[in-house]
Amino acid sequence: MNDTDRAILDFEREHWKYQGNKERVIQERFGFSPNRYYQRLNRLLDEPEALAQQPALVKRLLNRRDQRAQRRRAV
Secondary structure (H helix, E strand, O other), rough: OOOHHHHHHHHHHHHHHOOOOOHHHHHHHOOOOHHHHHHHHHHHHOOOHHHHHHHHHHHHHHHHHOOOOOOOHOO
16 A cells, blocks of 8 residues: 555545535545545455555445445345
8 A cells, every 4th residue: 555545544534524525625635536536445445454554444435335336236
């Protein structure tokens, strides 16, 4: 994991502290589109190092991802 990956995990852990639109903050803070951000975040969730550094956050986000996938399959 590089510094940007760690910053993404930190942002996900604390994004509720930032006022305003999350997508706007993503663009301002990381310099890439929200779609790119979420692609990168999803890849990070599958990295063992991310799980080791932020286990509660990664497990919560994996749960959320799995729930969304189940809802898509049900439709």
